[in-house]
Amino acid sequence: MDRVILHCDANSFYASVECLYHPELRDRPVAVSGDAQARHGIILTKNQLAKRFGVKTGEAIWQAKQKCPELVCLPPDFSLYVRFSQKMRRIYEQYSPRVESFGLDEAWIDLSNPGVSFADGVRTAGELRARIREELGITVSVGVSFNKIFAKLGSDMKKPDATTAIPRDRFREIVWPLPVGELLFVGPSTRRRLARLNVTTIGDLARCDPALLQRHLGKNGLLLCAYANGEDVSPVMPADERMAIKSIGNSTTPPHDLTCEDDARCIFTLLAESVAARLRAEGLRARCVSISARTTDLVTGSCQCMLARPTSLTGEIAQAALRLFDGRFSGHFPYRSVGLNCSHLTPDDMPVQLDFTGDEERRMHMEQLERSIDDLRRRFGHQVVQRGIVLRDAECARINPVEDHTIHPVPFYAG
Amino acid sequence: MPERRESDRKIYVKVRADFTLDGRIIPLMLRPEDGPACRIDRILDVREASSLKAGGQGSRYTCRVGERTVLLFHDEPYWFIEGE
Numbered sequence: 463m464d465r466v467i468l469h470c471d472a473n474s475f476y477a478s479v480e481c482l483y484h485p486e487l488r489d490r491p492v493a494v495s496g497d498a499q500a501r502h503g504i505i506l507t508k509n510q511l512a513k514r515f516g517v518k519t520g521e522a523i524w525q526a527k528q529k530c531p532e533l534v535c536l537p538p539d540f541s542l543y544v545r546f547s548q549k550m551r552r553i554y555e556q557y558s559p560r561v562e563s564f565g566l567d568e569a570w571i572d573l574s575n576p577g578v579s580f581a582d583g584v585r586t587a588g589e590l591r592a593r594i595r596e597e598l599g600i601t602v603s604v605g606v607s608f609n610k611i612f613a614k615l616g617s618d619m620k621k622p623d624a625t626t627a628i629p630r631d632r633f634r635e636i637v638w639p640l641p642v643g644e645l646l647f648v649g650p651s652t653r654r655r656l657a658r659l660n661v662t663t664i665g666d667l668a669r670c671d672p673a674l675l676q677r678h679l680g681k682n683g684l685l686l687c688a689y690a691n692g693e694d695v696s697p698v699m700p701a702d703e704r705m706a707i708k709s710i711g712n713s714t715t716p717p718h719d720l721t722c723e724d725d726a727r728c729i730f731t732l733l734a735e736s737v738a739a740r741l742r743a744e745g746l747r748a749r750c751v752s753i754s755a756r757t758t759d760l761v762t763g764s765c766q767c768m769l770a771r772p773t774s775l776t777g778e779i780a781q782a783a784l785r786l787f788d789g790r791f792s793g794h795f796p797y798r799s800v801g802l803n804c805s806h807l808t809p810d811d812m813p814v815q816l817d818f819t820g821d822e823e824r825r826m827h828m829e830q831l832e833r834s835i836d837d838l839r840r841r842f843g844h845q846v847v848q849r850g851i852v853l854r855d856a857e858c859a860r861i862n863p864v865e866d867h868t869i870h871p872v873p874f875y876a877g
Numbered sequence: 878m879p880e881r882r883e884s885d886r887k888i889y890v891k892v893r894a895d896f897t898l899d900g901r902i903i904p905l906m907l908r909p910e911d912g913p914a915c916r917i918d919r920i921l922d923v924r925e926a927s928s929l930k931a932g933g934q935g936s937r938y939t940c941r942v943g944e945r946t947v948l949l950f951h952d953e954p955y956w957f958i959e960g961e
Contacts, residue, residue, distance in 0.1 A: 600927075
Protein backbone atom coordinates (compact mmCIF):
# COMPACT_ATOMS: atom_id res chain seq x y z
CA MET A 463 0.00 0.00 0.00
CA ASP A 464 1.27 3.48 -0.86
CA ARG A 465 2.16 5.88 1.88
CA VAL A 466 0.19 9.11 2.36
CA ILE A 467 2.62 11.90 3.17
CA LEU A 468 1.93 15.59 3.61
CA HIS A 469 4.48 18.35 3.49
CA CYS A 470 3.36 21.63 5.03
CA ASP A 471 5.25 24.80 4.25
CA ALA A 472 4.27 28.01 6.03
CA ASN A 473 4.07 30.76 3.40
CA SER A 474 6.58 33.60 3.94
CA PHE A 475 6.66 32.42 7.53
CA TYR A 476 8.48 35.22 9.40
CA ALA A 477 6.80 37.94 7.32
CA SER A 478 3.35 36.37 7.79
CA VAL A 479 3.76 36.28 11.57
CA GLU A 480 4.93 39.90 11.55
CA CYS A 481 2.01 40.98 9.35
CA LEU A 482 -0.38 39.21 11.71
CA TYR A 483 0.99 41.31 14.58
CA HIS A 484 1.10 44.51 12.49
CA PRO A 485 -2.39 44.80 10.94
CA GLU A 486 -1.47 48.29 9.68
CA LEU A 487 1.24 46.77 7.44
CA ARG A 488 -0.83 44.01 5.89
CA ASP A 489 -1.40 45.87 2.63
CA ARG A 490 2.19 46.99 2.29
CA PRO A 491 5.33 45.24 1.06
CA VAL A 492 7.02 43.88 4.18
CA ALA A 493 10.31 42.07 4.72
CA VAL A 494 11.94 40.68 7.82
CA SER A 495 15.62 41.48 7.69
CA GLY A 496 18.74 41.11 9.78
CA ASP A 497 20.23 44.00 11.68
CA ALA A 498 22.05 46.31 9.26
CA GLN A 499 24.04 47.87 12.13
CA ALA A 500 25.42 44.48 13.12
CA ARG A 501 26.13 43.81 9.40
CA HIS A 502 23.43 41.18 9.09
CA GLY A 503 21.45 43.45 6.79
CA ILE A 504 19.94 40.92 4.44
CA ILE A 505 16.35 40.01 3.65
CA LEU A 506 15.36 36.90 5.58
CA THR A 507 11.86 36.65 4.20
CA LYS A 508 9.29 38.86 2.49
CA ASN A 509 5.52 38.90 2.05
CA GLN A 510 3.65 38.33 -1.22
CA LEU A 511 3.47 42.05 -2.00
CA ALA A 512 7.22 42.49 -1.64
CA LYS A 513 7.70 39.39 -3.78
CA ARG A 514 5.79 41.10 -6.58
CA PHE A 515 8.40 43.87 -6.57
CA GLY A 516 11.09 41.25 -7.09
CA VAL A 517 12.47 41.40 -3.53
CA LYS A 518 14.50 38.25 -2.94
CA THR A 519 15.52 36.36 0.19
CA GLY A 520 19.23 36.75 0.86
CA GLU A 521 19.76 40.07 -0.88
CA ALA A 522 20.97 43.18 0.94
CA ILE A 523 18.38 45.60 2.32
CA TRP A 524 19.66 48.40 0.06
CA GLN A 525 19.22 46.20 -3.02
CA ALA A 526 15.68 45.33 -1.98
CA LYS A 527 14.86 49.00 -1.35
CA GLN A 528 16.08 49.90 -4.82
CA LYS A 529 13.47 47.56 -6.27
CA CYS A 530 10.80 48.53 -3.78
CA PRO A 531 11.36 51.91 -2.08
CA GLU A 532 8.24 51.53 0.11
CA LEU A 533 9.47 48.24 1.51
CA VAL A 534 8.97 48.05 5.28
CA CYS A 535 11.86 46.17 6.93
CA LEU A 536 11.22 44.70 10.35
CA PRO A 537 13.74 43.09 12.71
CA PRO A 538 13.26 39.37 13.35
CA ASP A 539 11.68 38.08 16.55
CA PHE A 540 12.88 34.49 16.57
CA SER A 541 11.27 33.57 19.87
CA LEU A 542 7.87 34.48 18.42
CA TYR A 543 8.54 32.40 15.29
CA VAL A 544 9.63 29.44 17.40
CA ARG A 545 6.36 29.72 19.32
CA PHE A 546 4.33 29.71 16.12
CA SER A 547 6.36 26.79 14.82
CA GLN A 548 5.57 24.81 17.96
CA LYS A 549 1.90 25.67 17.66
CA MET A 550 1.84 24.44 14.06
CA ARG A 551 3.55 21.25 15.13
CA ARG A 552 0.98 20.68 17.88
CA ILE A 553 -1.77 20.90 15.26
CA TYR A 554 0.07 18.44 12.97
CA GLU A 555 0.53 16.01 15.83
CA GLN A 556 -3.22 15.80 16.25
CA TYR A 557 -3.30 14.01 12.90
CA SER A 558 -0.30 11.69 13.26
CA PRO A 559 2.53 11.00 15.71
CA ARG A 560 4.91 10.86 12.75
CA VAL A 561 5.77 14.52 12.23
CA GLU A 562 9.24 15.55 11.07
CA SER A 563 10.16 19.21 11.21
CA PHE A 564 12.39 20.68 8.55
CA GLY A 565 13.40 24.08 9.86
CA LEU A 566 10.87 26.23 11.66
CA ASP A 567 8.37 26.54 8.86
CA GLU A 568 8.21 23.13 7.21
CA ALA A 569 7.19 19.67 8.32
CA TRP A 570 6.34 16.29 6.90
CA ILE A 571 3.39 14.37 8.30
CA ASP A 572 3.00 10.66 7.58
CA LEU A 573 -0.71 9.83 7.64
CA SER A 574 -0.26 6.26 6.36
CA ASN A 575 -2.47 3.86 8.21
CA PRO A 576 -4.68 0.97 7.16
CA GLY A 577 -7.84 2.48 5.75
CA VAL A 578 -6.36 5.92 5.05
CA SER A 579 -6.63 6.63 1.33
CA PHE A 580 -4.86 9.22 -0.78
CA ALA A 581 -8.15 11.14 -0.97
CA ASP A 582 -8.22 11.21 2.84
CA GLY A 583 -4.75 12.78 2.72
CA VAL A 584 -5.98 15.52 0.40
CA ARG A 585 -8.97 16.12 2.64
CA THR A 586 -6.76 16.36 5.72
CA ALA A 587 -4.52 18.81 3.88
CA GLY A 588 -7.51 21.10 3.34
CA GLU A 589 -8.55 20.77 6.97
CA LEU A 590 -5.04 21.58 8.18
CA ARG A 591 -4.86 24.67 5.99
CA ALA A 592 -8.19 25.93 7.30
CA ARG A 593 -7.22 25.28 10.92
CA ILE A 594 -3.87 27.03 10.62
CA ARG A 595 -5.51 29.98 8.88
CA GLU A 596 -8.18 30.35 11.55
CA GLU A 597 -6.25 29.34 14.65
CA LEU A 598 -2.87 30.88 13.89
CA GLY A 599 -3.72 33.60 11.36
CA ILE A 600 -1.07 32.49 8.85
CA THR A 601 -1.24 30.23 5.83
CA VAL A 602 0.47 27.02 4.74
CA SER A 603 0.81 25.32 1.38
CA VAL A 604 0.52 21.56 1.51
CA GLY A 605 1.86 18.91 -0.83
CA VAL A 606 0.28 15.45 -0.69
CA SER A 607 2.12 12.53 -2.20
CA PHE A 608 3.39 8.99 -1.65
CA ASN A 609 6.92 10.01 -0.69
CA LYS A 610 8.63 12.88 1.09
CA ILE A 611 10.40 14.32 -1.94
CA PHE A 612 7.23 14.73 -4.02
CA ALA A 613 5.24 15.97 -1.02
CA LYS A 614 7.84 18.70 -0.58
CA LEU A 615 7.78 19.47 -4.29
CA GLY A 616 3.98 19.73 -4.12
CA SER A 617 4.02 22.25 -1.30
CA ASP A 618 6.22 24.50 -3.45
CA MET A 619 3.97 24.35 -6.50
CA LYS A 620 1.00 26.45 -5.42
CA LYS A 621 1.29 29.33 -2.98
CA PRO A 622 -0.14 30.69 -0.80
CA ASP A 623 -2.68 28.58 1.08
CA ALA A 624 -3.11 25.77 -1.45
CA THR A 625 -3.01 21.99 -1.68
CA THR A 626 -1.15 20.18 -4.46
CA ALA A 627 -1.68 16.45 -4.81
CA ILE A 628 0.86 14.29 -6.60
CA PRO A 629 -0.58 10.75 -6.68
CA ARG A 630 1.48 7.85 -8.00
CA ASP A 631 -0.59 7.43 -11.17
CA ARG A 632 -0.07 11.07 -12.18
CA PHE A 633 3.39 12.00 -10.97
CA ARG A 634 4.95 11.76 -14.43
CA GLU A 635 2.61 14.34 -15.92
CA ILE A 636 2.83 16.66 -12.89
CA VAL A 637 6.46 16.39 -11.85
CA TRP A 638 8.47 15.48 -14.91
CA PRO A 639 7.93 18.72 -16.89
CA LEU A 640 9.27 20.80 -13.96
CA PRO A 641 12.81 22.24 -14.06
CA VAL A 642 15.25 19.89 -12.37
CA GLY A 643 16.25 22.63 -9.89
CA GLU A 644 12.83 22.26 -8.23
CA LEU A 645 13.83 18.89 -6.84
CA LEU A 646 15.08 18.86 -3.25
CA PHE A 647 18.91 18.70 -3.14
CA VAL A 648 19.40 19.95 -6.68
CA GLY A 649 21.15 23.24 -5.99
CA PRO A 650 22.74 25.63 -8.49
CA SER A 651 25.95 23.62 -8.75
CA THR A 652 24.24 20.25 -9.38
CA ARG A 653 21.90 21.99 -11.80
CA ARG A 654 24.83 23.27 -13.83
CA ARG A 655 26.43 19.84 -13.90
CA LEU A 656 23.16 18.25 -14.98
CA ALA A 657 22.71 20.88 -17.69
CA ARG A 658 26.02 19.75 -19.19
CA LEU A 659 24.43 16.29 -19.52
CA ASN A 660 21.38 17.88 -21.18
CA VAL A 661 19.29 17.20 -18.12
CA THR A 662 17.09 20.24 -17.55
CA THR A 663 13.78 18.81 -16.34
CA ILE A 664 12.96 16.29 -13.63
CA GLY A 665 11.72 14.00 -16.42
CA ASP A 666 15.14 14.19 -18.12
CA LEU A 667 16.72 13.20 -14.81
CA ALA A 668 14.32 10.29 -14.35
CA ARG A 669 15.07 8.93 -17.83
CA CYS A 670 18.81 9.51 -17.66
CA ASP A 671 21.14 6.51 -17.52
CA PRO A 672 21.92 5.95 -13.79
CA ALA A 673 25.48 4.85 -14.65
CA LEU A 674 26.10 8.16 -16.42
CA LEU A 675 24.70 10.11 -13.46
CA GLN A 676 26.86 8.13 -11.06
CA ARG A 677 29.94 8.88 -13.14
CA HIS A 678 29.29 12.61 -13.02
CA LEU A 679 27.65 13.07 -9.60
CA GLY A 680 28.74 10.02 -7.64
CA LYS A 681 26.29 8.36 -5.25
CA ASN A 682 24.16 11.50 -5.25
CA GLY A 683 23.47 10.99 -8.95
CA LEU A 684 21.81 7.65 -8.25
CA LEU A 685 19.87 9.11 -5.36
CA LEU A 686 18.54 12.03 -7.41
CA CYS A 687 17.57 9.70 -10.26
CA ALA A 688 15.62 7.55 -7.79
CA TYR A 689 13.91 10.65 -6.39
CA ALA A 690 12.88 11.76 -9.89
CA ASN A 691 11.34 8.32 -10.46
CA GLY A 692 9.30 8.53 -7.26
CA GLU A 693 11.43 5.94 -5.50
CA ASP A 694 12.26 7.92 -2.34
CA VAL A 695 11.55 5.60 0.58
CA SER A 696 12.99 7.70 3.42
CA PRO A 697 10.71 7.56 6.46
CA VAL A 698 9.08 10.46 8.25
CA MET A 699 10.81 10.33 11.62
CA PRO A 700 8.28 9.94 14.44
CA ALA A 701 7.83 12.87 16.80
CA ASP A 702 9.24 11.12 19.83
CA GLU A 703 12.24 9.72 18.03
CA ARG A 704 14.74 12.55 17.75
CA MET A 705 17.22 12.12 14.97
CA ALA A 706 20.74 11.59 16.18
CA ILE A 707 22.75 14.79 16.10
CA LYS A 708 25.37 14.58 13.36
CA SER A 709 27.27 17.73 14.12
CA ILE A 710 27.22 20.81 16.29
CA GLY A 711 28.42 24.10 14.91
CA ASN A 712 28.20 27.84 15.11
CA SER A 713 29.04 30.60 12.71
CA THR A 714 29.03 34.32 13.18
CA THR A 715 29.38 37.55 11.28
CA PRO A 716 31.11 39.70 13.91
CA PRO A 717 30.38 43.43 14.21
CA HIS A 718 33.62 44.18 12.31
CA ASP A 719 35.78 42.24 9.84
CA LEU A 720 38.56 40.03 11.16
CA THR A 721 41.74 41.78 10.13
CA CYS A 722 44.47 40.00 12.10
CA GLU A 723 45.30 36.78 13.87
CA ASP A 724 44.28 38.16 17.25
CA ASP A 725 40.81 38.86 15.89
CA ALA A 726 40.61 35.29 14.61
CA ARG A 727 41.86 33.93 17.94
CA CYS A 728 39.17 35.86 19.80
CA ILE A 729 36.28 34.81 17.56
CA PHE A 730 37.31 31.15 17.30
CA THR A 731 37.64 30.98 21.08
CA LEU A 732 34.12 32.36 21.39
CA LEU A 733 32.77 29.89 18.84
CA ALA A 734 34.67 26.98 20.41
CA GLU A 735 33.22 27.88 23.80
CA SER A 736 29.72 27.84 22.41
CA VAL A 737 30.17 24.60 20.48
CA ALA A 738 31.89 22.88 23.43
CA ALA A 739 29.11 23.96 25.79
CA ARG A 740 26.50 22.52 23.45
CA LEU A 741 28.47 19.28 23.07
CA ARG A 742 28.54 18.94 26.86
CA ALA A 743 24.85 19.80 27.14
CA GLU A 744 24.04 17.01 24.66
CA GLY A 745 26.41 14.58 26.40
CA LEU A 746 28.65 14.32 23.35
CA ARG A 747 32.30 14.56 22.33
CA ALA A 748 33.66 15.27 18.87
CA ARG A 749 36.51 13.74 16.88
CA CYS A 750 36.46 16.11 13.92
CA VAL A 751 36.74 19.90 13.85
CA SER A 752 36.03 21.90 10.72
CA ILE A 753 36.13 25.62 10.15
CA SER A 754 34.91 27.91 7.40
CA ALA A 755 35.77 31.50 6.62
CA ARG A 756 34.15 33.95 4.26
CA THR A 757 36.07 36.85 2.81
CA THR A 758 34.66 40.32 2.33
CA ASP A 759 34.09 39.34 -1.35
CA LEU A 760 31.78 36.62 0.01
CA VAL A 761 34.06 33.77 -1.09
CA THR A 762 33.86 30.92 1.39
CA GLY A 763 36.51 28.30 2.11
CA SER A 764 36.53 25.44 4.62
CA CYS A 765 38.81 22.72 5.96
CA GLN A 766 38.76 20.09 8.67
CA CYS A 767 40.97 17.87 10.80
CA MET A 768 40.63 14.81 13.00
CA LEU A 769 41.54 14.95 16.68
CA ALA A 770 43.54 12.32 18.49
CA ARG A 771 40.86 11.92 21.13
CA PRO A 772 37.18 12.86 21.23
CA THR A 773 36.73 16.09 23.14
CA SER A 774 34.24 18.59 24.45
CA LEU A 775 36.87 20.98 25.78
CA THR A 776 36.90 24.57 24.58
CA GLY A 777 40.68 24.77 24.61
CA GLU A 778 41.23 21.70 22.45
CA ILE A 779 38.54 22.67 19.96
CA ALA A 780 39.78 26.26 19.75
CA GLN A 781 43.38 25.07 19.28
CA ALA A 782 42.40 22.74 16.45
CA ALA A 783 40.34 25.49 14.81
CA LEU A 784 43.20 27.98 15.05
CA ARG A 785 45.70 25.47 13.68
CA LEU A 786 43.41 24.98 10.70
CA PHE A 787 42.95 28.72 10.34
CA ASP A 788 46.69 29.42 10.47
CA GLY A 789 47.38 26.73 7.89
CA ARG A 790 44.82 27.79 5.36
CA PHE A 791 43.42 31.25 5.91
CA SER A 792 45.80 33.43 7.90
CA GLY A 793 47.50 35.03 4.91
CA HIS A 794 44.29 36.34 3.36
CA PHE A 795 42.73 38.81 5.78
CA PRO A 796 40.17 40.41 6.07
CA TYR A 797 37.33 37.96 6.76
CA ARG A 798 33.68 38.86 7.07
CA SER A 799 32.39 35.76 8.83
CA VAL A 800 33.71 32.49 10.20
CA GLY A 801 32.22 29.23 11.39
CA LEU A 802 33.26 26.26 13.46
CA ASN A 803 31.71 22.82 13.32
CA CYS A 804 32.32 19.63 15.31
CA SER A 805 31.36 16.22 13.94
CA HIS A 806 32.13 12.49 14.33
CA LEU A 807 30.30 12.66 17.62
CA THR A 808 30.37 9.99 20.31
CA PRO A 809 28.52 9.84 23.63
CA ASP A 810 30.63 11.24 26.47
CA ASP A 811 30.22 8.07 28.52
CA MET A 812 31.77 5.91 25.81
CA PRO A 813 35.07 4.36 27.00
CA VAL A 814 38.16 5.90 25.42
CA GLN A 815 41.65 4.53 25.02
CA LEU A 816 43.92 6.33 27.48
CA ASP A 817 47.58 6.96 26.76
CA PHE A 818 50.68 7.04 28.94
CA THR A 819 51.37 10.75 28.58
CA GLY A 820 49.18 11.17 31.62
CA ASP A 821 47.33 14.34 30.78
CA GLU A 822 43.95 12.66 31.13
CA GLU A 823 43.68 13.91 34.69
CA ARG A 824 44.23 17.47 33.52
CA ARG A 825 41.58 17.02 30.83
CA MET A 826 39.09 15.73 33.39
CA HIS A 827 39.79 18.75 35.58
CA MET A 828 39.30 21.05 32.61
CA GLU A 829 36.01 19.39 31.83
CA GLN A 830 34.83 19.84 35.41
CA LEU A 831 35.87 23.47 35.26
CA GLU A 832 34.00 24.05 32.01
CA ARG A 833 30.90 22.32 33.34
CA SER A 834 31.00 24.66 36.34
CA ILE A 835 31.16 27.60 33.93
CA ASP A 836 28.17 26.16 32.00
CA ASP A 837 26.30 26.01 35.27
CA LEU A 838 27.21 29.58 36.23
CA ARG A 839 26.10 30.84 32.83
CA ARG A 840 22.86 28.91 33.01
CA ARG A 841 22.09 30.50 36.35
CA PHE A 842 23.42 34.03 35.92
CA GLY A 843 23.64 34.66 32.16
CA HIS A 844 26.24 34.12 29.48
CA GLN A 845 28.33 37.20 30.23
CA VAL A 846 28.91 36.29 33.90
CA VAL A 847 32.18 34.47 33.12
CA GLN A 848 34.36 35.41 30.17
CA ARG A 849 37.72 34.41 28.85
CA GLY A 850 40.40 37.06 28.99
CA ILE A 851 41.03 36.81 25.28
CA VAL A 852 37.56 37.99 24.31
CA LEU A 853 37.82 41.08 26.49
CA ARG A 854 40.34 42.66 24.14
CA ASP A 855 37.44 43.41 21.84
CA ALA A 856 34.45 44.90 23.64
CA GLU A 857 32.10 44.47 20.69
CA CYS A 858 32.93 40.81 20.22
CA ALA A 859 32.70 40.17 23.95
CA ARG A 860 28.99 40.98 23.70
CA ILE A 861 28.38 38.20 21.17
CA ASN A 862 26.61 35.26 22.72
CA PRO A 863 26.81 32.57 20.07
CA VAL A 864 24.85 30.03 22.11
CA GLU A 865 21.73 32.14 22.41
CA ASP A 866 22.02 34.56 19.49
CA HIS A 867 20.05 32.70 16.91
CA THR A 868 20.67 28.99 16.77
CA ILE A 869 18.03 27.47 14.57
CA HIS A 870 19.01 24.21 12.98
CA PRO A 871 16.95 22.43 10.38
CA VAL A 872 16.91 18.74 11.16
CA PRO A 873 18.95 16.97 8.48
CA PHE A 874 16.87 15.20 5.89
CA TYR A 875 18.95 12.09 5.38
CA ALA A 876 18.14 9.34 7.84
CA GLY A 877 20.66 6.89 9.21
CA MET B 878 9.50 37.95 28.49
CA PRO B 879 8.20 38.64 24.97
CA GLU B 880 7.61 42.26 24.06
CA ARG B 881 4.12 43.70 23.91
CA ARG B 882 3.08 44.25 20.30
CA GLU B 883 0.92 47.36 20.11
CA SER B 884 -1.58 48.14 17.37
CA ASP B 885 -4.35 50.70 16.91
CA ARG B 886 -7.15 48.26 17.56
CA LYS B 887 -5.60 46.26 20.34
CA ILE B 888 -6.46 46.99 23.94
CA TYR B 889 -4.32 45.25 26.52
CA VAL B 890 -6.29 44.38 29.64
CA LYS B 891 -5.68 43.25 33.19
CA VAL B 892 -7.48 40.03 33.99
CA ARG B 893 -8.63 38.43 37.20
CA ALA B 894 -9.03 34.70 36.72
CA ASP B 895 -9.58 31.32 38.31
CA PHE B 896 -6.88 28.75 37.69
CA THR B 897 -8.77 25.48 37.95
CA LEU B 898 -7.39 22.25 39.36
CA ASP B 899 -7.38 20.70 35.90
CA GLY B 900 -5.14 23.46 34.55
CA ARG B 901 -7.70 25.67 32.80
CA ILE B 902 -7.83 29.45 33.17
CA ILE B 903 -11.29 30.98 33.60
CA PRO B 904 -11.22 34.78 33.30
CA LEU B 905 -13.66 36.46 35.72
CA MET B 906 -12.99 40.18 35.29
CA LEU B 907 -11.15 42.31 32.77
CA ARG B 908 -9.96 45.87 32.96
CA PRO B 909 -8.36 48.03 30.27
CA GLU B 910 -5.41 50.14 31.43
CA ASP B 911 -7.50 53.30 31.55
CA GLY B 912 -11.01 51.97 31.87
CA PRO B 913 -13.42 50.50 34.38
CA ALA B 914 -13.35 46.85 35.42
CA CYS B 915 -15.95 44.65 33.70
CA ARG B 916 -17.31 41.45 35.15
CA ILE B 917 -17.41 38.52 32.76
CA ASP B 918 -20.88 36.99 33.12
CA ARG B 919 -20.32 33.89 31.04
CA ILE B 920 -17.74 32.28 28.82
CA LEU B 921 -19.45 31.08 25.69
CA ASP B 922 -16.50 29.49 23.89
CA VAL B 923 -12.74 28.92 24.20
CA ARG B 924 -10.50 28.05 21.26
CA GLU B 925 -7.18 28.87 19.64
CA ALA B 926 -7.69 31.72 17.22
CA SER B 927 -6.01 34.63 15.55
CA SER B 928 -7.19 38.21 15.76
CA LEU B 929 -6.72 39.76 12.34
CA LYS B 930 -8.40 42.93 13.57
CA ALA B 931 -6.16 43.64 16.57
CA GLY B 932 -3.12 41.67 15.42
CA GLY B 933 -2.33 38.70 17.62
CA GLN B 934 -3.00 35.08 18.35
CA GLY B 935 -3.75 32.87 21.31
CA SER B 936 -6.54 31.27 23.32
CA ARG B 937 -9.69 33.19 22.45
CA TYR B 938 -12.41 33.44 25.09
CA THR B 939 -15.79 34.51 23.79
CA CYS B 940 -17.20 36.31 26.83
CA ARG B 941 -20.62 37.67 27.69
CA VAL B 942 -20.12 41.02 29.43
CA GLY B 943 -23.53 42.52 30.21
CA GLU B 944 -25.30 42.84 26.88
CA ARG B 945 -22.10 42.60 24.85
CA THR B 946 -20.01 39.76 23.50
CA VAL B 947 -16.31 40.42 23.95
CA LEU B 948 -13.49 38.45 22.39
CA LEU B 949 -10.71 38.16 24.98
CA PHE B 950 -7.37 36.80 23.77
CA HIS B 951 -4.65 35.25 25.89
CA ASP B 952 -1.54 35.79 23.78
CA GLU B 953 0.88 34.62 26.42
CA PRO B 954 1.82 36.26 28.65
CA TYR B 955 -0.53 39.13 27.73
CA TRP B 956 -4.30 39.49 27.51
CA PHE B 957 -6.02 41.78 25.03
CA ILE B 958 -9.42 42.60 23.55
CA GLU B 959 -10.22 43.89 20.10
CA GLY B 960 -10.94 47.63 19.96
CA GLU B 961 -13.52 49.32 17.70
